[in-house]
Amino acid sequence: MALAELNAAVLLLGLTAYAVLGGADFGAGFWDLTAGGARRGARLRGMVKNAMGPVWEANHVWLIFVLVVFWTAFPRAFGPVMQTLYVPLYLAGVGIIFRGAAFALRGEAATIVEARLLGGAFALASVAVPFFLGAVVGAVASGQVPAEGAGDAWESWTGPFPLYIGVLTVGAGAYIAAVFLAGDSVRVGQEDLARAFRWRALAAALVTGVLAIAGLFVARSQARGLYDGLTSGGGVVAVVVSALAGVVALALVWREHYEPARYASAVAVAATVAGWGLAQRPDFLPGALSLDEAAAGRPTQIAILVSMGIALLILAPSLWLLFRLTLAGRLDTDFHPIAAADRRDEP
């Protein structure tokens, strides 16, 4: 396997982790947005905040990880992508500011107005960010980015395929989030919330599944290269694995085995991302730039692989510790519904 492909694998691995963990985070925001009125949604929102608290920062560092590996390992693709897709990237960036800040600060909000404002900003941004990031991926995958640099700033990502990928990203995040949150609800002993999230997971799975199947047809007309890749060779395997894992996860949620469902859903998403990578191999920017052309020089690529190996040795145990503590409920705060007028710090 060529060096460039190994580095692409590192990049995709980071992207997968971000899609699963960051996606779950964004999805949680989606459920926050759709939880209903202040009173009705209070318990649901409380659960969302409770589950995200300790892990959300670690989940979002994956994005930084993806970006730095991207520009270090594939600088010649990074420039064109940034020059072409700066509009959705900028919008996603602003969304990230709002979301992160609103979430970090919401715990400290005290009055109705504050909580509504911060909560609204958080939830809206949670939907906007994955949508725009998905659109960026869709634009890259459907070959809208020319190798020479600036492509069309608007048309490149407002075609049906990029927009479709944006919607799919939001849907997949919402689904994963519902599965995770159902599991978390069981852990803190909120059975009614677990049921609520179970229904949401099933509904999101249905929508996302239909979207994914429809997506093959969209891809066929809009991104022919990608479609051909997905229906031949390694691409097919990935699609099949993804579909199977999706069905298994669905069955597990149905039977209320949320913990194994977590992993099955993660596999489904991972297989989709891997399928994308396999489908457009050996191109980085389809039809414009191959992996080898986009890649940095040999020493840099080796340096990345070595340092990522070392990083894995340090980070893997740390992450394991964090998730183990989280899943064991050691980092849970006491459960509080978030109603608009709630102020838990006052006696």
Add this chain to the structure above:
Amino acid sequence: MTPRTLTLAALAALVVGVGLMVLFDTAATLVVSVVLLFAYLVLGVFAIAAPEHLGELGDRDDSPGD
């Protein structure tokens, strides 16, 4: 260690560290001086913000002492 010994150690680290940094210009002396200056910082904190001192602060002394 008492605050007094710590203070003296911090001062020693400071004097040697500054001397090395200002008077010489080689990689080795710079590394040593940076290490010494950081040592001074740490020792100094332990010397000055020592519990013995902090225990006596405040108008309303309600510290259990130790």
Add this chain to the structure above:
Amino acid sequence: MQALSLAVHIPLVCFGVAFPAMVLYMEGLYVRTGDPLYKVIAKRWSKVMLILFAVGAVTGTILSFELGLLWPEFMERFGEVFGMAFALEGVAFFLEAIFIAIYVYGWDRISPRAHLLTGIPVVIAGFTGSLMVIGVNGWMNDPGGFELDSDGNVTGVNPFAAFVNSNVWHEWVHMYLAGFLVAGFIVAGVYAFSWLRGHRDRFRQVAMVVPLTFACLAAPIQVVVGDWAGRTVAEEQPTKLAAFEGLEQTTRGADLRLGGIMIGDEIYGSVSIPDGLSLLAHHDPNAEVEGLNAVPADERPPVPVVRNAFQVMIGIGTGLALLAVVYLVTAVRRGRPPRSKWFYIAVVAAGPAALVALIAGWIVTEVGRQPWIVYRVMRVSEAVTGAEGIPVGYATLALVYAALAVIVLYLLRRLAHRPIELEAESAARGVDDGSG
């Protein structure tokens, strides 16, 4: 736009780098003495730390977006050269995010000793992370680790050689200490302010003395490290040094002109020290100091900006060092901070002053490098994006940051106003049941 984001990000970094050490020291006091007061302070601070870290993480993400959005040509050509350092910084940051979460959410849920241990990686990660980022900046000032072929393409990249450049070490030590100055003086200033308003209980005194001690210990050595930094700049980037001092002609035995303000080509109201500049820059009163005239006019930085920023940094740095000496002498001799009202007023002023010095110092190193983005290799104008709509983006971002700043300050204020006794009680309970 990048400048704006950086100006927001840098102070947050100071807290990310230096504040954990103070929080951890405070918790260490608790573990050693068992006095719940220390724990209350540490716990409170850790919440502030989490908020600032989260906002810092967000601005950091935006910065990495902006690197690509604003400087696509720069990234495309040189990404492979310095990207390594950013990748490692990403790892350090990751580690910090993981353990800061365990630390803040782990209060009273894991044993006190284990909890203290989980804070240590946070400090280490802040330490190494800052080293990595400064490595990139050092590289921009002293580019190495690659070759240019005849077409100007980057070849023969060696990421490690790029990282180990002549500027990284002093810039890093200088920045790390600056972190302690800014974080220490700002936190101490908050409590000094409430002392002035008559809240003189032990809680606030302890909470002021600890960060103040960190900052005051760092201030004098910052001056020495600054001198080291100046000497390195004199060797590596003589034009930059000339801009610091507004030195027009290459001179033997150059005078040092302290203070004053530079408007146009003239310096007003400065004090001259004969041969001072030569002495400082090369430790030799007769040494030759290269002036601005050594390079063509279009390769000179905007001198007045650089010189004025430099003087601000030096002035504030000296002032902080003097304040620090006053504090340190009293603290060592009496075991307590001075009791003069003026001292407390000075501490309150020191926080914002340190922040101004930080920004000024950053202007010195960044603007002093102009017009180069990569020193003597690539100009800023070659690296910048040609995308339209930059002003619109700039305006929205400015608004967003302004809103962010207001919200953060507002909520930190709220956090500070929460009654202390309440938390002290719950902390005391935590001690009773063994904090298991």
